[in-house]
Amino acid sequence: MPGIDPNFICHKLSIIPGSKPVAQRKRKVSAEKAAAIEEKVAELLRAGFIREIDYTDWLANTVLVKKPNGKWRMCVDYTDLNKVCPKDQYPLPVIDKLVDSSAGYKLLSFMDAYSGYNKIPMFPADQDKTAFITDKATYCYNVMPFGLKNAGATYQRMMNKVFQGMIGRNMEVYIDDIIAKSRQGIEANPDKCKAILEMRSPANLKEVQQLTGRVAALSRFLSQAARKALPWYQLLRKNKEFLWDEHYEQAFVQLKEYLSSPPVLHSPLPGENLILYMSVAEAAVSSVLVREDSGIEAPVYFVSRALQGPELRYQKLEKLAYCLVTSARRLRQYFQAHRILVRTAQPLRQVLHKPDLAGRMVSWSVELSEFDITYEPRKAMKSQALADFITEFTDIPSDISQNLWSVYVDGSSNKKGAGAGVIIENPEGLCMEYSLKFEFQTSNNQEEYEAVLAGLKMVHEFGAERVSVFSDSQLVVSQIKGQYSAKEPILQKYLEEPSNCK
Structure with missing residues (x-):
């Protein structure tokens, strides 16, 4: 059977130097399996795929797997050989990208290369290492067999060379599976x-x-x-x-x-902006990537993840940020090739871009920084397929009558230093927690004022118009309300700023 010219490509094993050869002991098989093995060996000999070998350091057993039609498929157990072969890092195509690139075509022809691996010759010096044993003799492969590590990478390398200039234009290839495409959306199987x-x-x-x-x-x-x-x-x-x-x-x-009527997904055009909508529930986060065409939004990809363990205890805004990170990881190929417009009614950009972030939020911010992501307010959705994403927080009541933000502050000090805690709650009930450390000497009242000012500055960045501040310091609260006067000059200066925000 004709194959590929070895000068064009052949399969090399590249065994790790110093590796000890392994000769497996022959395994016993039933009479039925032994007959099936000999039948397959005779077929491979006639095709010139294998040859008999007398001396070899490497030796493997045959393994029979029953096909759906009841016949046997013969494989070789190359487990020991594969262990000492380093992984070939040649990139294989991403399945999702192949699906996207095949969208919009009216006719798709699916082909599978017949005995494709056996068309690639083995490197002559490595042929004896593919040896296997049967009841009658030992044989080795002249061509690349199934079961060898990196065989898929070698085959993909060959296909990319053979069909260079055609892949992506009128065909797609994943190892030995080929799609010829002739110019509708991506439908569920x-x-x-x-x-x-x-x-x-x-x-x-x-x-x-x-x-x-x-x-x-x-x-x-x-x-x-x-x-x-x-x-x-x-x-x-x-x-x-x-x-x-x-x-x-x-x-x-x-x-x-x-x-009963699943949505049809659409493939994005190169370079166009894509839109991301997110939805957060108590125990799951979901998103949908969308492309917009003539004012109509069409889904490209749905992503969803169930929250587990500590993730269930995230604050709601943290869950929203985690949803964005999860989407970026799952849809990396889209995030790298397109500008992503994140449409959200929450102050996600302000939270992720704050310089005083800590913990997981700062690591998420760094992870997302490699992508071209912009944030914009939500608009009315015009697609029935996106109905699940009308609200971002499905477990939050939608009847919010007042656009009121709440700021909770508490300052404290001791001999080692001073600091304060600030909790901000937006009208939808999302809470953000911050810790402040003061590098200067302060009184208890000064710490409380510093915390109030920090909280007010934060909600101002979030675009808050109405704010309620809660403090356990009766003096500070009464002075801000004008019920008490501030006699100390330092407190009078503090009082000038929050008085403008009452």
């Missing part, structure tokens, strides 16, 4: 949707696991997938007797209703 739509209500934990696995496979098309599947994940976590009650059944029915 109807077979995967059908598998859930026709699925009966789970009767045991194994069937719940099967359901969550099918949901995960469609997560790109599912708005708030983690929130929809959260009841079933919680059921799997509980070490209790299985009980499928009305709560789980209702979530199952709602999922089927959604999948």
Whole structure:
């Protein structure tokens, strides 16, 4: 069978120097399997893919795997050989990018290269290292076999060379799978949707696991997938007797209703701005990446993640920031290639860009700094597919009658130093906590004033118009209200600033 010219490409093992060869002991197989092995060996000999070998330091056993049609597939156990071969870092295509680049075409032709790996010759000096044993003899491969580490990288390297100039234009290649495309959106696999739509209500934990696995496979098309599947994940976590009650059944029915007409996703154009909407629930965060065309917003990708452990205790604004970070990690290929417009009604930009951030927020801010992200106020959404993202915080009552911010302050001092704590709460109930340390000597009243001024400056940066300040210092509160007069000159200076914010 003809193959690739070895001068064009061949597969080299590049074994780590000093590695000790391993010759596996021959394993016993049944008569049925032995016959299947000899039949496959004869076929490989006729094709010229293998040859008999007499002496070898490396030796592996054959492994038979049954195909769906009942026939046997012969593989070779190269576990020991693969352990001493360093990983080839040649980049493989990103599946999501291949899907996007195939969107918008009316005809797609799917092809699979027949015996593709066996078209690439083995480097002559490495052929004897591929040796394997059967009941009758030992053989080695003249061509690249399945099961070798880095075989996929070698094959992708060859395909990129062969189809250079065509990949991305009228075809896409992932190792030995090829798509020829001839110029509609990205639709969910109807077979995967059908598998859930026709699925009966789970009767045991194994069937719940099967359901969550099918949901995960469609997560790109599912708005708030983690929130929809959260009841079933919680059921799997509980070490209790299985009980499928009305709560789980209702979530199952709602999922089927959604999948009866799943959204069609769209592929973004190179260089265009993309929009990110986020939604935060008590135990899950979700986002949708959107492209805008002629005033119509069309979804590109849905991202969702169930919160676990300490994440459940994040403040609501922290959860929103975490949602942005999660989206950037999952959709890195989009964040790197496009400007991302984050549409939010929350002061997310001000929080992430504050110089006095600490802990995880500062690490998230640094992580996001590599991307071109801008923030803008939310607008009315015009897509039914984005209905789940109309509100950012699904567990917060939407009836907020007053646009009132609250600032809680408390100062303290001792021989070691002085400081203060500030908690800011926005009208939606989001809380932000800050700690202040003073590098100068202060009295208790001065610390309280410093905390008040710091809190007022922060809410001013957030665009607050109405603010209530809460302090446990009766003197400071009474002086700001004008009920007490400030006799000390230093306190009079403090009083001049907050008096303008009453």
